[in-house]
Amino acid sequence: MFIGYAQNIITPSLARPVYLAGFAQNRRATAIHDDLYVRALVLCTPERTLVLCAMDLIGLFRPDVQEIIQRVRGHFTALNKPEILIASLHPHDGPDTMGLWGPNDRTSGVDPLYLAELKDKTVATILTALAAAIKESPSMKSVCLRVPGLAKNARNPEILDDELTALQFLDIDGRLLVSLFDFACHPEVMWEHNTQISADYVGYLRQEVEETTGAPCIFFSGALGGMMTPDVKQHTFVEAEVIGQALARAGLEALGNAKGFPVAEMSVQKKEVKVKLTNILYKFAFRRKLLPDVRGPQGKITSEVNLIKIGPAWFATIPGELLPKLGLALKARMRAAGAQAAGVICLANDELGYILPAEDFRFPLNPFKPGKHYEETNSISKEIGPAVVEAVRSLL
């Protein structure tokens, strides 16, 4: 296998208003604490090329992702077009790239100029990573380990996915080329009153891995929906650093003790998912042009899941924020089907909000006072959970 890697800074300029995404509307950025990134890892075998791209953003809708993917694929012939997955990491201290967090409930928070620049930069980053895919990586390491005490489930405390999945790709001499970390927790240590742009705990995690190993680190968010959140007492950068460093050190220690093995096979399988949108709040948001109306015929939204196998490490990609109950179930299914290490990459090629188990889904009578059922108010429908799980199951 050959490996390529590239990254670029995507921190928005504060010369124009930047509306921070993830909590209430009209939270304007006042400073840049640390930079946001787009990072692209390319894995290349004689049969196929896979791009795994991670963005420090709240989320991107499928039409925006598709535009980036088509622009990149336009550079290749029909025979050698790469498979591309673009996942948002969902930090709550970055710019609004969806529309919900603008100055008021009738004005989108998306800056079209920033979105256009972001697409250009992402295309350029992926193309650079593809051009750089000349380093041979005959072996890799993979680990899954529980890292307790850093994340909690605020909706269902008894259901906790505190498993870190981490990979490393090594060159012919056994030197590290790239690390990949995957963990399920909203990057929202700084919480709702912070006005500084930051990649939150993810930034500290990557920094610790890179300073320790001297090689780049790409991170993905696992099944962080409803509601995997940092287990912190205070919403400070010190706490974000504690979480990031603890995850980095736990992963690196486990990888240090793991044996490398040859990378034989890599595969990517895709399955479309079509679900009718039923959430009235989304319909209001479409009407007010806060969100782009992504519905097709019969009010159905088309999205996708993917099953990626990198040797014995398997990942399911999910087009939104999967609840940990479903994430744990998918990882168990992947292991039962032969995976040695299993992970979930959420907000991949889409962000359709929370994806709940159907049996737990209750749309609140008053969606503005949802109580224990907040996640349902940010979900396209009760049907998306079963549809996504069934699509991954069919690929397995």
Ligand SMILES: [Zn+2]
């Ligand atoms: Zn979320």
